[in-house]
Amino acid sequence: MAATGSGTPKRDTYRHGDLRNALIEAGFELARQGGPEAVVLRAATRQAGVAPNAAYRHFADRGALLHAVSQAAMAEVARTMEAEQAALPHVPDAAAAARGRFRAVGTGYLRFAQEEPGLFRTAFHVPGDMTYATDDTAAGPGGKTPFELLGAALDDLVEAGLLPEDRRPGAEFLAWSAVHGLAMLLIDGPLRGLHAAQAHDAGHRLIDMIERGI
Amino acid sequence: MAATGSGTPKRDTYRHGDLRNALIEAGFELARQGGPEAVVLRAATRQAGVAPNAAYRHFADRGALLHAVSQAAMAEVARTMEAEQAALPHVPDAAAAARGRFRAVGTGYLRFAQEEPGLFRTAFHVPGDMTYATDDTAAGPGGKTPFELLGAALDDLVEAGLLPEDRRPGAEFLAWSAVHGLAMLLIDGPLRGLHAAQAHDAGHRLIDMIERGI
């Protein structure tokens, strides 16, 4: 008999070799199209060509697997933010540069939400999982998590004199709140179905609000 | 044999009489402690003292029941907002009054999120359900949904001269984004566990940002 229908055909060795990561990867793909609810333990093991229970050798339960996938998704968000910052045109003015990096954090976040709603929801919709927003496992290539990227951008803003120092403490919560809320509106809410350009405009306007009000 | 353990004892009539509403109410309680995932069809029918399949005479599927519960939860949010506005001390200045009503929309929303996280998440976490944010079924005693309450408050702000007219269109999305985002932080995120007073402060600061930036 050949392969067992879906997914990767059965491996030849009894041991898998890297099951933990294989499960996370499989869960990641499930999350991409379907969000957190779609991260089904049995489906992931199926994809890895392994019995359902094998997962319990690497994760305490479904929640633990979902958590790992969530962290991977957050890392992907960080990657997108960094890319957005890296794509910024070089400007000589330090203040303008700091401002650009700050805005890029927001636009990267929003772009990811619209391009990968499933992963986005997995990264941030999981109840209680945002507590781990500073875990290394959620960091991007630069070693920073989305939250830390935002914090760094705000620090730059202060250093550039664009944000009064006494307004800095807790500012990440204000900024994050606004951007995250808009992301939800774009994914599940009344703003769903906006074209990329329109969404970009909405993001622009929202970040304007933040800059003015923070 | 006596009652069947959990929930309301068996009814005496074959017909239930008002099963639809009984199911919504049962689902509402499930949602209160456990959020949307806790709205389990079989649990609701159990509570109503009815066979699982009876639910299908009133709802197409679990999703339809959840939707109804979600709308009920939104109505509860509207009720809280209205109460917050009603509790406002009377001020003679029309502009100050408009400003107070606007802020009350936000604080009511945030208070509800913290006091009833399960219902809050049910009202707004359900993917795609926020499209129905203007359905009558989600309205409070005053006949307005949370979204509509926000819109009215913004209109008042314009009328009072506190918000430039050209900034009005789409402003509800900006304001809602910020407040909703903070609510998520308070429920599931790093700000979870804040005391009511601290949360109130955070809300105060966030609404300041909105007022300045909108």
Place this chain on the structure above:
DNA sequence: CCACCCTTGTGTACGATGTCCACATTCGGA
């Protein structure tokens, strides 16, 4: 007043999921 029929609730059943337990296989070190 009564027989019929449409609505509402029941019973049984199926596939899927998360998870528990006992057992099998394999790898790495003593």
Place this chain on the structure above:
DNA sequence: TCCGAATGTGGACATCGTACACAAGGGTGG
């Protein structure tokens, strides 16, 4: 080489959503 700790397997169970066939009962036309 042998043995124990890791790692996978198999089978079982409770729970869930839901489909299908049937039963009960209330409203309505005759």
